[in-house]
Amino acid sequence: MAKTLQVRDVPDDVHAAITRKAKAAGMTISQYLLRLVTEDAGHLSNAEVMRRARNLPFRKERSIGTSDILAALDEGRGER
Secondary structure (H helix, E strand, C coil), X not given: CCCCCXXXXXXXXXXXXXXXXXXXXXXXXXXXXXXXXXXXXXXXXXXXXXXXXXXXXXXXXXXXXXXXXXXXXXXXXXXX
């Protein structure tokens, strides 16, 4: 079941900006904010990205050094 969120103490300039953006998008403020929070909820936190990366099955136990990075940059520049 859908829940209701309430945001208090929104500064006037923030409210005005959200109102302008919602109007430009052809949406109500509620529709616009719902779209924003839905998109944000779908993004992983940095901590979750790192946790998942640590658990990747193909992860090599090798550190990448400066020389590796510079070599990859040189290789990429050569492909241009």
